[in-house]
Each structure stands twice: as structure tokens, then as C-alpha cells.
Amino acid sequence: MTQRKSTTKMVAYPSFSIVPERDINKRPVLETRHLGIEFGGLKAVEDFNLTIGSTEIAGLIGPNGAGKTTVFNLLTKVYQPTTGTVLIDGKETSGMNTVQANRLGVARTSQNIRLFGNMSVEDNVRIGLHNQIPYNMFAGILRLPGYWKQEKKQHEKALELLSIFDMQDMASAKAGSLPYGAQRRLEIVRALATNPKILLLDEPAAGMNPHETEELMDNITKIRDQFQIAIMLIEHDMNLVMGICEGICVLNYGRIIAKGTASEIQSNPTVIEAYLGKKKEG
Amino acid sequence: MKRKISKTFINNLITYAIVIIAFFICKLALSGDIEGFKMSRSLKGQLIPICVYIVMAVSLNLTVGISGELSLGHAGFMSIGAYAGIVASQWLGSAFPEANIDVVRLIAALISGGIAAGVAGFLIGIPVLRLRGDYLAIVTLAFGEIIRNLINCLYVSVEGGTLHTGFLLTSPLPGKKIIAGPMNTSGIDKLASFDAAFVVVLIALFVVLNLINSRSGRAIMASRDNRIAAESMGVNVTKYKMMAFVTSAALAGIAGAMYGLNTSIEPKKFGFDTSILILVFVVLGGIGSIRGSVIAATLLTVLPEVLREFGSYRMLVYAIVLILVMLARNSVFVKQILSIVTGCIKLIFKRSRRGEAS
Amino acid sequence: MIQFLSHIISGLSLGSIYAIIALGYSMVYGIAKMLNFAHGDVIMIGAYVSFSATQYFGMHPIASVVISVIMCTILGIAIEGFAYKPLRKATSLAVLITAIGMSYLLQNLALLIWGANPKSFTSVVGLGTLSLFGGEMHITSETIVTVLANIIIMIALTTFINKTKMGKAMRAVSEDKGAAELMGINVNLTISMTFAIGSALAAIAGVLLCSSYPSLMPTTGSMPGIKAFTAAVFGGIGSIPGALIGGLLLGLIEILGKAYVSDQLGDALVFAVLIIVLLVRPAGLLGKKVHEKV
Numbered sequence: 001m002t003q004r005k006s007t008t009k010m011v012a013y014p015s016f017s018i019v020p021e022r023d024i025n026k027r028p029v030l031e032t033r034h035l036g037i038e039f040g041g042l043k044a045v046e047d048f049n050l051t052i053g054s055t056e057i058a059g060l061i062g063p064n065g066a067g068k069t070t071v072f073n074l075l076t077k078v079y080q081p082t083t084g085t086v087l088i089d090g091k092e093t094s095g096m097n098t099v100q101a102n103r104l105g106v107a108r109t110s111q112n113i114r115l116f117g118n119m120s121v122e123d124n125v126r127i128g129l130h131n132q133i134p135y136n137m138f139a140g141i142l143r144l145p146g147y148w149k150q151e152k153k154q155h156e157k158a159l160e161l162l163s164i165f166d167m168q169d170m171a172s173a174k175a176g177s178l179p180y181g182a183q184r185r186l187e188i189v190r191a192l193a194t195n196p197k198i199l200l201l202d203e204p205a206a207g208m209n210p211h212e213t214e215e216l217m218d219n220i221t222k223i224r225d226q227f228q229i230a231i232m233l234i235e236h237d238m239n240l241v242m243g244i245c246e247g248i249c250v251l252n253y254g255r256i257i258a259k260g261t262a263s264e265i266q267s268n269p270t271v272i273e274a275y276l277g278k279k280k281e282g
Numbered sequence: 283m284k285r286k287i288s289k290t291f292i293n294n295l296i297t298y299a300i301v302i303i304a305f306f307i308c309k310l311a312l313s314g315d316i317e318g319f320k321m322s323r324s325l326k327g328q329l330i331p332i333c334v335y336i337v338m339a340v341s342l343n344l345t346v347g348i349s350g351e352l353s354l355g356h357a358g359f360m361s362i363g364a365y366a367g368i369v370a371s372q373w374l375g376s377a378f379p380e381a382n383i384d385v386v387r388l389i390a391a392l393i394s395g396g397i398a399a400g401v402a403g404f405l406i407g408i409p410v411l412r413l414r415g416d417y418l419a420i421v422t423l424a425f426g427e428i429i430r431n432l433i434n435c436l437y438v439s440v441e442g443g444t445l446h447t448g449f450l451l452t453s454p455l456p457g458k459k460i461i462a463g464p465m466n467t468s469g470i471d472k473l474a475s476f477d478a479a480f481v482v483v484l485i486a487l488f489v490v491l492n493l494i495n496s497r498s499g500r501a502i503m504a505s506r507d508n509r510i511a512a513e514s515m516g517v518n519v520t521k522y523k524m525m526a527f528v529t530s531a532a533l534a535g536i537a538g539a540m541y542g543l544n545t546s547i548e549p550k551k552f553g554f555d556t557s558i559l560i561l562v563f564v565v566l567g568g569i570g571s572i573r574g575s576v577i578a579a580t581l582l583t584v585l586p587e588v589l590r591e592f593g594s595y596r597m598l599v600y601a602i603v604l605i606l607v608m609l610a611r612n613s614v615f616v617k618q619i620l621s622i623v624t625g626c627i628k629l630i631f632k633r634s635r636r637g638e639a640s
Numbered sequence: 641m642i643q644f645l646s647h648i649i650s651g652l653s654l655g656s657i658y659a660i661i662a663l664g665y666s667m668v669y670g671i672a673k674m675l676n677f678a679h680g681d682v683i684m685i686g687a688y689v690s691f692s693a694t695q696y697f698g699m700h701p702i703a704s705v706v707i708s709v710i711m712c713t714i715l716g717i718a719i720e721g722f723a724y725k726p727l728r729k730a731t732s733l734a735v736l737i738t739a740i741g742m743s744y745l746l747q748n749l750a751l752l753i754w755g756a757n758p759k760s761f762t763s764v765v766g767l768g769t770l771s772l773f774g775g776e777m778h779i780t781s782e783t784i785v786t787v788l789a790n791i792i793i794m795i796a797l798t799t800f801i802n803k804t805k806m807g808k809a810m811r812a813v814s815e816d817k818g819a820a821e822l823m824g825i826n827v828n829l830t831i832s833m834t835f836a837i838g839s840a841l842a843a844i845a846g847v848l849l850c851s852s853y854p855s856l857m858p859t860t861g862s863m864p865g866i867k868a869f870t871a872a873v874f875g876g877i878g879s880i881p882g883a884l885i886g887g888l889l890l891g892l893i894e895i896l897g898k899a900y901v902s903d904q905l906g907d908a909l910v911f912a913v914l915i916i917v918l919l920v921r922p923a924g925l926l927g928k929k930v931h932e933k934v
Contacts, residue, residue, distance in 0.1 A: 076514050102516035114511035116504045127504045130497065131516045137525060140496025141489055147496065154497075172289075194516050352733065409919050416675065416732075417918055420873050423866070424911035431908035450902055464904075554866060558740055565737045594752060601744035605723055608738040612730035 008246040010261050013051050017259060020246050023053030027090045029105070029198045029230040034084035035074055036254075044070045045254045048084070052198065052247070057224055058232045059245030061265075063274060067254040068234045069111060072200050076108050077101040089197050103131060105197030109187040109204065111234075117176030121167065121186055124175045125158040128193025133157065161189050164226075165219065181212055185219075192223065199223070201233040205240050213237055217244050242266065250274065294491045297573040301336075301487065304580070305480050312476075324587050332583045333479030334541045337486040339563035339575035341533035344490050346561070347570030348499065349526035350506030351411070352419040355426025356560050359531040360538035361433055361552035362402050363395030365461055367539025368470055369438055369445065370394035372460045375471060377443035388473040391539045392482065399535020400528050402429070407527040411520060426557055433549040434464045466548045474544035482540055483576075486533050490572055493529065502526045566607060642777050647899050648892065653783040653852060655891020656790035660845040661868030662875070662883040663797065664838030670814040670878030671834045674732060677739040678719060679842060680865015681746035684858060686712045686843030687850040688754055691761055701764035709843040716839025717832050725828065743862070750858040758857045761850035782851045789848060793841065794884050801880065806833055814878060867894075867907075870914045876927025885925055890914075 009021045019028060028051045035048040045067045052058050060068050073079045075086055077098050086093045088104040096104070107128075116124050133154045139146040162168045165185040170178065175186060184204060191199055204220070205213045217240055224231055235241050241248060242262040250258040250265060252274040258265055265271055308329060311321040338360060345353045371391040374383065406425050413421055437448040441457025448455050451463070461467060493499045504512040505519040512519050541547065563582055567574030585603070589596040610616045661683060668676045686708045693704035723742050727735050767781035801807040812820040813830045821827050849864060850856050867890060875886025893913050898906035917925065 078510065078514070098510075098513040099516050099518050102514055108514055110511070114508045116507035116511065118507055119500070119503055123500050123503075126497075126500055127512065127515050127517060130501055135497060137493070137496070137498045140498050141492045143492060150497070190515065346733075352736075409915060413918060413922055416669075416877075417873065417922060419675075420870060421915050421918055424870065424914050427866075427911050428908045428915075431905055431911075435902070435904050450904065554862075562737055562740065565733055569731075569733065597744065598748040598752065601741050601748055604741035605738055605745065608734055608741060609723070609726055612734045613726035614729060615726060 008261075010247060013053070017049070017051035018247055018261075019051060019053030020056050023055055026054045028052060029054045029056075029089055030075065030232070031087040031090075032075070032084065033087070035071075035081050035086060036083040037070065037074060037079055038082045043254055045074065045251075048074075048251075048254075048256060050249055050256070050259075052230050052232060054197070054230055055224060055228055056230050057220065057244055057246050058230070059241040059248040060232060060234045060251060061236070061238075061241055061248060062251035062257075066251040068251055069202060070254075071251070072108060072202055072234065075101075075200060076106055102194055102196075105195075106200065107191035107194045107196035107198075108200035109184070109191050109202055111202040111206065113180075113183050113187060115175045115183055115186060115190075117174070119175055120171065121162070121173050121175050121178065122155070122158050122171040124186060124190050125161055125193050126154050128161075128190040129154050129157055130194075132193065132195050158193070161193050164192070164223065165189060180207055184208070188219075188223075192227065196229060198230040198232060201231065201235075203234055203236065205235055205237045210239075213240055216240070220244055290495055293573075294495075297487060297491065297576065298484070300573065301480075301483060301576060308476070324590070325584070328583060328587060329476045330474050330479045330540065330544045332580050333476070333483050334537045334544075335560065335563065335579040335583050336483050336576050337537035337540075338534055338560045339567065339579040340483075340486050340490050340572055341530040341537070342560050343564045343567070343570065343572060343575045344493070344526050344530040344533075346564050347568075348490075348494055348506065349502050349523055349530075351523065351527070352416070352561075353422040353527075353530075354419050354554070354557050354561065355422035355424070355429070356530075356534055357552040357554070357556035358426035358429035359399040359403060359534035360541065360556070361429060361547075361549065363399040363535025363538030364542030364547055364552070365433060365436070365438075365538075366398035366535065367391035367395035368460055368467060368542045369440075370539075371473055371543060372440050372458075372470065373443070373445055376440045376458070384471075384473055387471075388478060388543065391473065391543055392536050395539025395542075396532040396536040399538065400532030402535075403528045403531025404524070406531075407524050411523045411527065423554065423557070426552075426554060430549050430553055433461075433552075436461055437463055464549060466546045467542070468546055470543065470546065472543060472545075474540050479540055479544075482536060486536070487572065487576075489529065489533065494572075498522065498525060562604065566604070642773055646777050646779075647895050649779055649783060651892035651895035652888060653786045653891070654895055655888035656786045657845055657849050657852070657887075658864065658868045658871045658891050659790055659884045659887025660793055660841050660848070661864060662872040662887045663793070663880065664841050664845075665869045666872040666875075666877050666879065666883045667810070667834050668838050669872065671810055672724070672831050674724065674735045675739060675869070676724075676835075676838070677736065677865070678742035678746055679838065680861035680863075680868070681743050681750075682712055682715060682719075682839050682842040682861070683846035683849065683865065684750060684856075684861030685715060685746060686846030687761060687856050687860065688750055688759075689843070690764065690847045691759055691850070691856060692754075694762065694764075701762075705764055705844070705847050708847060709840045712839040712843035712846075713836045716835040716842070719839075720832055720835040725831075747858045747862075754858070756858065758855045761854040761856045763851040763854065764847055765851055780852075782848070786848045786852065789844065790884070793844070794880065797837075798880055806830070810834060867910065870911065873924055874914050874917055876924030879924075879926045882924060882926035 010018045011021045011024055013019045013028065030052040032048055032050050036046045037044050048071060060071060062068055070079065074081050077093060077096050088101065088106055091104055093101055093104065116127060133150050135146045135150045159168045159171060162171060167182065167185060167189065170182065175183065178186065188201065188204065205216055208216060220231060221244055245262060248260065248262060248265045249256055250271050257274055258268045258271045310316060311319055314320050338356065342353065342356045345351055371387040374387045374390055410418055410421050435450045437451045437455055438461040439446045439455035439457040439459045446455040446457055458469065460470065501517045501522045502525065504517055505522050509519055563579040564575055566582065567578030586596055586600060589599050592599050664679050665676065668674065689711045690704040690708040693699040693707050694701055719742055723738050724735060727738060763782055765781045765785045769781065770779045772779065801810060809825045809830045812823065812825055813827055817827055846861065868887065871886035871890040872883050874890060875882030890910055894906050894910050897909035901909060
């Protein structure tokens, strides 16, 4: 197993967290303060504080049912928090909905693939470009010049984005008919098309074989470098998390139990306990 | 990639071509220029209704197939369009009694029918689109029935360019009655013509097909396929669902206006049964397939005429045909048989081709 | 005041009929997840069977009701087996259209057999009228029997669903068809059974409906059918007490609306109330809200 050594130096950021040194003078892309949500009295997430630097690759890990996807749903405003707040690119998001959060720069993929299965691969990406390359309904119906110009732009941009994963040949295939791995990659491309500042990936390597996972790791780093965006991912594959994540946050029972770099997390006794259970005394 | 664009383009072209060719064949049959090729009287009377039902089916397909919301009250929008169209054309007629402006009156009727139904669609859409699935269907049904009930109580008369309206009347309104509550409309100028109805069909096709293949259409379909994903891509799902709903209502209103200027109508005509009839066109034609809607609406409007020789068994046969078609399209058993048959045909074709090659 | 009371009573009577029909819709929807549009027409067939049994064969009214229940049960199972079972895996819209086709079929069969002219249905109860308040208020025996029948059916059905093995199987299938099958429940049998019960109830509802409103036509069942379905939705579909409450409320609103607002707008009022309820409580009065997993 080839272990990638993370060379990023993580430094303390003057609020709740650490960010990569290169991001220290930039506005953090995401900040949460005392974020929490209750479902009928059950505290699914509680006092969640996190800061992510503008080009950081961050990992969110934890046992099943720890509340990781709930955090993503809070960040994308699918759920409204019962306590605390989320700042995206420095902007307060309370009262916003998913659409507005996306316009601020949050894009995500989901654990169980949510493609527009009846539409073509290219059209899926074009939905991502929906707010990037707009024209109105009447231009579309009456085929005004704006329609042709913007359609052409959308088409070119969509193919350019698909080429990140070498998927431009599949552009006209139906999204629902793609193999599993390709569907996952398409979800990432579609999310990227919305021009996000932070990309949230929910178990991007689920169902992939080790070779595909290696490729995915390269691609995630490539996307970060090329687009200069932050990426936060939920993942159970520890090779991936430890290999590419600069800052890692461990969640258990809705609470953060540890934050730090890969090596710090690996040697953290609380984390080991959460994953493997308590060592028997005596 | 170029191929894909041209594929939808060709597909749309075929749809237009079918409609246009069918129109000219009808025209030829109407003119009676060719010996032995004449249209029967009853079929002649069906030409405008066929066009109206095509527009209804195409517009409902926008809601049901493209936007993915089952609507059981589409006839309600048709009736709003019909009555608005009647009022507009009759008012124009009485305001300018001397002028020969039938075409203007027809266009005004169609436009006001479309606008009235579109506005109604917007108002109804606000509560309806908050619901999902079967509940949405039930509420559209409820709105359809409410519209029918309200129009049942509506009285309008016209007198020298002024409109008198009344609701739940006991005493008659002054002037010439044009809408008389639950009664049939009478004395309405029959401004509708087959040519005009054909143009309306083309407009409906143009609007719906172009909408589907545009940014807005993709957003509508994305909202249908996966609401949450569409929202997290920044697509304002409610807005696009509303866009589809209002467009669909407005087109139904235009179709209704054409219908109201063709035959005498009564509110009862636009009940639940008509909504269902149009839904049947859409489902049999293939949900989401515009061309299918056109063909199904035509065939199923003509079918009862053709079945006339069955006499009183006519509607029974219609019902059986409907059930059998649904079973044939959806049953696993029938599908297996079909796939075996097509497999055999393909095999035979391949053999014969190979035979040619060698 | 007495007039108001008598409106309430006729509202309850009509509501009871809606409730019995709504049960059929609600159970079928809960278990097969389909809108059985032909249900309203089963009511009509039930009434015609009872009518024919008494008129043409001179049977006792009670015997005619039994015959009608048996016929409708068989009809319900036949409809399900012939038209709906092959479509178990099809889209809900396809099933809906098939159900509509079935509805047309039943109506046109009735039209061929019994003709288009309305038949005057003789009440199967016919025990005279109860006069109260010195003859100022009349309650017909049909009203009393309808309300009683409703109560008995509700109690019997609730016991059946909660206590018997088949009832439990029905609840399991409505909760999760796949899991129920894995637990060894015969899903097809359970669904057939649901249709049988729903159709038997439809027969009773048909006889009661025509006893109170004696004009019988091939289209008699469609409007009460639609209203009963909205009653089921109103109360929370899939729930037996929901069907009861939804049916009764709908009947009351309809009768009171016709009496005090406008005769012509009674139906509009019913549907307006339905819309408002669904907007405030999207799953109906007693329905459970299902959370979508994101």
C-alpha cells in the first residue's frame, strides 16, 4: 500500500480550528459555530465547530450513525440547524435554503447516488451549469440568439468538465445507464459545474476497488489544485482519508471527538476507542 | 456529441412533419379533389376537437411527463380558457358590431383564454406544488371540481359593448346571454376553424418542444428526476415546477378557447371525466413523449367514431381496448413474449442479411 | 334549531356511507399503493345486484344484500386478479389508467345490462320513519341503519386488522411489501383479501346509498366514489379511524354547505375544505408524516 505523505503544515486558526499554512491569510471557506440539530429530542449533531481553509482537503470520519451525513445536510441547508450557524465564505447562512447555499458556493455529492437518471450525462453537467451560464425561458422557447450562444457555451464547458475524468465520450449516454464508478465520477463533475468554493463529497470511494480509489485520490488532489477550491469528504476508506486529507475531524454520537492532522488522529486514543471499543481493563 | 443534438432535432422534425402531413391529407380529403377520397361527415366534425385534444394532451404531458406531477384537473383549465374566450370574442363582437373582425376576435379569444387559464394555473399552483405525489393529484382533482362548480354558478351577458356578470343568479341579466350557469352556451359565434386549430397545434408543439430542449426544460426534468439533487445544484425547483404548470395551464386555456368557439358547451363537459380522458391520451401515448401524445389523442378521439359499428357496445370495447393496451404495455408476461418475438425477427433479419452478404 | 339538528343527522348518514366507501379506498391504497378508481363502480354494481335480486327474482331484501355482497366480493377479486395483478411492478400511473379503464368497463357493462334510464331503488330497510319533537323532526329508518352499519363495520374491521393473522399480514404488507414477503407472508393473497373486503364493503355502501338516495344509474357510483376517496385522503389514507372521521366530516360539510351556503356550491365547499386540510396537514387528519431520508 503506497502511503502518500502529507506535506502540508497545519497551523492554528484564530477561532476553533486549524487550517493549512498556505490558507492562513485568506478567508476560510467554511466556518461552523456551535452547529447542532435535534430530531424530536434526539441530538443528532451537537456543538459542531469547524473551520476549513480556502484550499484545504478536509476529512470527516466517524463510525456509522455518527451524524456525518447530517453535518453535510446542515452545511447544504437541506436541514435547518436548531442551534449555531454556518458561514460560507464568510457569509452568514441562517434562513437560507439549499439553492441559496449552492449559489454561495457549496456543492455536494451524495452517499446514495442522486443523478438525474433519465437525462444524458451532458445534460446532468448542464444542470450544474444552470446558474453559471443562464438565459431565460423566452429565449429558450423563441430560440433567440442568446439561446444559441449560451447553449454552445454550456456544451463546451460541460465537455471540458467531463474531460477531468475522461468522460467526454460518454456525454450522450443516459446517466442512469452508466456503471457505478462512472456515476460517482459524474456526480463529482456535476457538483464542480456549479462553480463551488467548497465541494462536499459523501463517501466518494464507496464501492470502488483499490485501483479506482487510488485514481480517485489523484483526481481529488488534481481538482483542488486546478480549481483552487476546498474539498471536504466523508469516507470510510482510511487509506484515502489518511492519504489526502490535510485536516481530519472525527465525529461520534454527533459530537467532535478529535481534530487534527492524519498522524495526530491515528495516534489519538479517543479515536481508537470510538472505532475499536474500549480496551478491557486488567 | 453533435450527433445527440441532431438526434433530438430530427425527432422534433418528425413530430412536426407528421402533424403537417396529416393536416394536408385532411385538407385534401375535405376538398374532395380526389375521387373516392372523402371524409365522412362525422369525422369532419371531429377535426377541430382532435386539434383541441392534441393541444390538451401535449400540455398535460408537460405537467405529467416532463415535470412529473400527476394532474387530475386539467379540464378545469380548459373550461376557464373556453369561457374566457367566449366572453372576449362576444364582447368584441358586441363592441364593434359593424366591423368584420372575426380573425381578431378569434385571436383575442385564444389569447385571453390562455392568459386566464395561465393566471388560474399560477394561483392554483401556489398551494398545489407544495404537495407531493398522490396528494398533489387529489388536490388538482379538487381544484378541477371547484372550477366546474364555480362556473356552474356564473352568468355573463353582453349589451352593446358592456359586460354584465352575475354569480348564483335568480333574476336574468340584461342584454344577450352568453354564459348561463349550468346551461349550454348558445348563440356564440362559431369562430373556430380547422386551419386555426392546426396553427394552435403547431404553436403548442413549438412551445413545448423548445421548452424541453432548453435550460428551463432541463431544470424542470432535473427537478422531476431528483428534487434534492436539483436543489443542491442551485436549481429553484418550485420555480421550474411552477413554470411547467403555468405553461401547461395556459396551453390548455388556449385549447379550451378554441373548443368553446366550435361547439356549444356546458360546465358539466369539463368535469373529472374529461381530465381523465386527456390523462389517458398522455399515458397511452407514452409519458414524456410529445409525439406519442399527438398520436394517441388523434387515434383515441377517432376511435369511438370508428367503433360506431359496434353500436351500444362502443364504449365497452373502448374500455376493453384501454385495459388491454395498458396490460400489454406493462405486464411482465406480455413483455417477455414481445421480446422473444422481436428477438426472433432480429435473428431472421440477421440471417437474411448474412445470406445477402455471402 | 331542529332543522339544524336534522341537517346534522342527514350529514352523519351521508358521511357514514362515505366512510364505508372510504374504507375500501383506504385499505387498498394502504396495501397495494394504488388508487382503485373502479371502486366507485363496484358500489353501483352492488346496488344493481340487490335491485335485480328483489325486483326480478322477488328475493327478500336482506337476502339480496347478501347476494350483492357475495357478487361484489367475487368481482373485486376478479378485477384485482385480471387487471391489477399483472401490473404489480408497473408504474403507479399505469395502474391508475388501468383502474380507470376498469371503471369505464363496469359502467358500460351496467349500461348494457340495466340500461341508461334511472332505476328507482326500493329501500332494503323500509321500517318507516321515527318522529321526534312532536313530529317536527323525522329520522328515517335508513338513516339509523346506515349509521349503525357504519359503527358495526368500523368495530369489526378494527378488530380484524388488529387481532387476526390476516389483519396483521395486511398491516405488514402495507408497511413493507418486500420485508413481509421475506417473513413468509403471501403478499398476493393478502392483496386479494384486501380487495375482497373492500368490495364487500362497497356492496353494503351501494345498497345503503341507494336506500337513502333511490335513483340508480350506471354513473351512480362515480361521484360518491370520488368524494369517498377524498374523504379517505382527508382523514389520512391507510388509517381506519381516518376513513371514519374523514367520511363523517365530508358528509357533514356537504349537507350543511348545501343547506346554509348554496345548494350549487356544496361540492365546491367539500373540495375547498379538503385542499385546506391537505395544505395544513399534508398527510391528512390522522395520517403519519413520512420523512424522506436525505
